[in-house]
Amino acid sequence: MTAAGRSALTRAVGLVLGVVVLFSLIQGPVRQLEASLLGVMLRALPGTGEVVVVGPSVVVFPEGEVYIRAILLPSCSSLAPVLAMAVLWPLAPRRQRLRRGARAVGLAAVVIAVGNLTRLLLSLLAGRWFGVGALVAFHDSVGAAFSYVYVIVGLLVGLRTLLAPSPADPAPSTAPVVAPKFAEVPSC
Numbered sequence: 747m748t749a750a751g752r753s754a755l756t757r758a759v760g761l762v763l764g765v766v767v768l769f770s771l772i773q774g775p776v777r778q779l780e781a782s783l784l785g786v787m788l789r790a791l792p793g794t795g796e797v798v799v800v801g802p803s804v805v806v807f808p809e810g811e812v813y814i815r816a817i818l819l820p821s822c823s824s825l826a827p828v829l830a831m832a833v834l835w836p837l838a839p840r841r842q843r844l845r846r847g848a849r850a851v852g853l854a855a856v857v858i859a860v861g862n863l864t865r866l867l868l869s870l871l872a873g874r875w876f877g878v879g880a881l882v883a884f885h886d887s888v889g890a891a892f893s894y895v896y897v898i899v900g901l902l903v904g905l906r907t908l909l910a911p912s913p914a915d916p917a918p919s920t921a922p923v924v925a926p927k928f929a930e931v932p933s934c
Contacts, residue, residue, distance in 0.1 A: 861896025
């Protein structure tokens with residue numbers, strides 16, 4: 747293996763290990779944040795009932811009906827696909843890695859996080875209106891397909907941002923530089 751190949755492999759392994767360590771360290775607080783955001787969104791909708799958030803769990807108490815408890819497991823969180831977008835970072839040109847790489851990963855992360863919250867909200871609303879069976883069916887079928895779509899869209903948004911052409915350097919002007927003329931205005 748060439749030196750460049752070893753260097754690329756070392757960076758790739760380091761990136762994967764870094765993502766795994768970061769996921770294990772922050773997945774709990776991120777799931778709690780997602781559950782809190784989900785609770786806020788559910789409370790804003792009319793007819794949902796009382797909503798209680800406990801850690802990474804969201805409990806909905808519809809009036810006169812059985813409560814629904816949804817637990818956001820690590821696989822339900824948007825953190826894993828968001829961290830997977832970190833592969834965009836090393837693809838940025840070295841001089842633009844900080845600006846362009848961070849922007850690409852950030853935009854991809856926003857698309858994925860919003861998509862995931864939408865999926866979770868729709869799953870809970872299906873459960874609220876049509877029963878727990880509908881929640882599970884929606885989460886496992888429509889929600890899974892929707893997950894695929896928003897992750898791919900996030901990746902495409904990130905790649906589009908990353909690979910957008912750089913603004914061209916302005917061509918040197920061949921016109922002579924002329925100093926502006928100022929008119930003197932008499933003062934009172």
